Amino acid sequence: MPDILPYILVALAIAGLLAVVLEEVIHVNKAQVVLFLGALSWVLLFAFSADGHVHEKVQEGLQENIGEIASLWLFLLAAMTFVAYLNKKGLIESLIYRFLPSSISERKLLLLTGLFSFAFSSLADNITATLISIALILSLNLPASKTLRFATVVVFAVNSGGVAMITGDVTTLMIFLAGKVSITNLLWLSFPALVAVVLLVSMLSWPLREQAVIEHKESELAQVDLAIAGVFVLTILATIAGNVLFDIPPVLSFLTGLSVMFLLARAYGEDTENHPILNYIRQIEFDTLLFFLGILLLVGSLKEIHALDSFVSLYSHLPAWAANYLMGLLSSVIDNVPLTAALLKADVSMTLQEWMALTYAVGVGGSLLIIGSAAGIVAMSKVNELTFGSYMKYFVALIIAYSVGYASVLGLGQIII
Template sequence: MEAAIILVFVIGYLAITLEHNLKIDKLIPALVMMAISWALIALGLESFSQWFDSEAYSLVEGFVGLSSEGKMVLMEESLLHHLGKTSEILVFLLGAMTIVEIIDYFDGFSTIKDFVKTKKKTKILWIFSILAFFLSAIIDNLTATIVLISILQKIVKDRDVRIWYAGLIIIAANAGGAWSPIGDVTTTMLWIGKKVSTGYLIGYLFVPSFLSMAVPAFIASFLPVFKGNLEIEEEVKEKKKSKFSGTMLYLGLGAIVFVPIFKMVTHLPPYMGMMLSLGVVAVFAEIYSSSKFSMTDTDFEESDAHAHHSPVHSSLSKIELPSILFFLGILMAVAALESLGILFGFAESLKETLPMLGTELHHAGVSDLVMLLLGVGSAVIDNVPLVAASLGMFSEPIDNELWHFVAFSAGTGGSMLIIGSAAGVVAMGMEKIDFFWYLKKISWLAAIGFLVGSAAFMVTRTLF
């Protein structure tokens, strides 16, 4: 039965990558893969020899000896646990997307667009890469990608050029998320699990992460697509801008930045802070909307959506729900593999095959190779279950260099494939980026950044 579940995952994964060839939206195979995987688990529950407890990051003792009812209860608890963790991400994502759409409703991103005075493609590349790097460390790589691609859509009208920028934003956002405890789901897991502390995480990973962003951006600046200037469409200026655009931009971004502060103060999950931020932004949006559309300026045209709906209703109607459902399918399908202990078993087999693992880790060698393989694995599968498996595998103390290498590899390695990170999945949905286009055009840049950053980490870890 395990072989059947792995086969379903592989077929579903291939269907997602061949989306444009099959002419089937990627969310369909993701949802089907999720449902069939869990159905097979339910039907073959008696035949499984092990079960992975994601909360304890270890295999359940005495699973084989449990009764049928006991195994069913354990499966339902695991399913609820994974759905809960996935829903935390999805609700967080919904809140962030809605805030971004409310900002856009008031033409807020035109304020940043006005700041970008240059038309030179290479300068815009560096501006967005550096913005993504630091913004993702503050508001997490997922939200930073949403915000920056939304701004990018206002500045770069040619989609063929824009998806190149989006690819570099994914690399920069994942690099920025790796050195901050709130920048990526995996670093947050390690931080909450008391494996890394904020000071050492920044000390170990800031330089390697910066190089993972800067080296690909530097190489990309010599590519033909980034030569010359952007063509700016002047006709956009004919539309009157809302007088509240700047206010809503700063309010919206400030509300997103408030989320990690709320988490640190209350210790509640990030989605709670995001819902509070959304509520505050929505209140101001409702107040400002009546002022926005009662202006006597006859040059301002209000659309039907603006005239008949509140800003919140209008913004919610524009959210990319297919991306949300795709994310649900992917994460829950991976959770099925995780629950059966398949990923954990793979990690254990690595440990047995490579006995040097767990010896003195500062000696370069096989242990470094395993961490590099973890980075590649996070691109192919998903970094969350791989980090979860590593938490159960290793017993090194807090701030051991192993944990920081895990954080770096899992965070930046996901950039090598577009479906290897949350930032990539969101960008794929927002810009309809083809899997194979990304593989041909961007993956090699991400791989170079990952290898350079890894080499830099091997140097910086000797300083601590």
């Protein structure tokens, strides 16, 4: 493998990041750019790995990368199809009108949104929680400037809620499976994470002075719609239980739930020749899936050249608590899964308190940039006004909330450990 190849691959990754940041300037869809650069990175890896042993390692790396991408794609496809159906049928909107009063202050509404997103993401995965929470916001038809504030809170709250449950965040599960923390330790993270969410809501709600008028709409819900909503809830619960008890991959549980949804629609007569149930799959934002594909291909290529291993050297120059904090900042730019994997493989020596701090940092740090987490990318695909630039307006508030939450984890560690 030529010595210059790693530099080329890093340059391609940087170009992909710039394409996302400057999408509004270059007027080229970010999914198209990162998909091209991600695929090109692997083409170059294969083209310049003539040695048999190196070529075999690249082949294994691609198979592993494609397997991870396939799991994510299929999971997203199942979750998005459920949400597309329920949103189209007005079920989500109906639930909002049933529980919200006719008039509520915008500040209180923002707090309720943050608490709902936080609680829901601790039970479901981040992507599903984001899809549901954003659908709730959009159904309220708030002005664009206020929708941005609500969407920002959703992204941060969803990522915060997931850190305390092994089913809520992949990196949390990785650290748990490595034996660095226990489920009881993780549950303690809910308190500092919730403090950070409430702090962010307080900062972003300051300019909100008006009352939000909720126009209640009466809508008839068909029995089949309620049944499919029940299947969706049961699928989420089964995903959690199946993963904890039998180590069943979440994607398998959701595909099972999706198949039950299709069969149920056929049994109720909802799946007809003129309105086939499979049409809801076509309503999924495939540009979001292509964006995920490109990003994960880019990150996978960096993993092959061990470009991410250099981040581990931070722990030889800084105290673990400071290095963990920086890892959270890095996770807003680089996928937190390979970062966490690199740390675990390097077997960095840390105390329980420091492992808990890392769990919080890599789970919540991705919220600092809109492209730093799956929740942010999904929210960006749903809210037209939510872009890299518009999200950056709240960067100061986000990093303050993240820092306070991180400090709270360190303080909590002193008490419980």
